[in-house]
Amino acid sequence: MAHAPHELGQAGETAAADYFVARGYEVLARSYRHGRAEVDLVLRQGTALLVFVEVKTRSSGQYGTPETFVSARKKELFRLAATHLQEELDWRGDIRFDIVALTLLSQGFRIEHFEDAFY
Numbered sequence: 863m864a865h866a867p868h869e870l871g872q873a874g875e876t877a878a879a880d881y882f883v884a885r886g887y888e889v890l891a892r893s894y895r896h897g898r899a900e901v902d903l904v905l906r907q908g909t910a911l912l913v914f915v916e917v918k919t920r921s922s923g924q925y926g927t928p929e930t931f932v933s934a935r936k937k938e939l940f941r942l943a944a945t946h947l948q949e950e951l952d953w954r955g956d957i958r959f960d961i962v963a964l965t966l967l968s969q970g971f972r973i974e975h976f977e978d979a980f981y
Contacts, residue, residue, distance in 0.1 A: 874919025874964040875902055877971045881962070887913065896946040899939035903962075904947060910955045914944045916979070919964045919971075932961060937980050 879889050882905050890912075891904040903915040918931050932940075937959075944957060961979040964971040 870919050870921060870966065871917075874966075874971065875917050877964060877973065878915065878917045878962045879903055881973050881975070882913075882915075891947075894943060894947060896943040897939075899943035901940060901943045901947075912948070912951075912953055912955060912957045913960055914940060914947075914957065915960045915962055916940060917962050917964065919966070921966045932980070 875892060879892065882903070883889060887905040887907050889903060890906050892902070894901045894904050901914050902917040903913075905913040905915060907913060916932055916936070940959065944959070947953070948957065958978055959980050961976045963974040963976070965974075
């Protein structure tokens with residue numbers, strides 16, 4: 863079951879979105895862009911929490927764990943995009959930055975969810 867990296871990433875994002883929807887989150891945006899920043903998923907939990915999610919998908923764990931792939935620069939861009947979106951939505955509630963690490967297994971994705979992964 864070989865996937866091109868782009869296809870694997872798309873499949874991972876879809877699996878991550880489904881994971882959150884099953885847990886009562888609402889998906890506000892997928893691949894939200896602001897300048898050079900991109901946030902894979904923007905979710906809302908009720909009226910009090912906005913969650914910005916970085917989705918990391920790997921076909922195996924052989925290059926280290928997916929959550930180690932978020933650089934300081936990526937986090938900085940992520941925060942810029944989040945700030946912009948909060949202004950756009952006039953968001954007054956809490957926000958959280960999560961990382962979802964997906965590893966492709968023969969039976970589908972193994973999903974690891976790291977809440978409050980960075981600030």
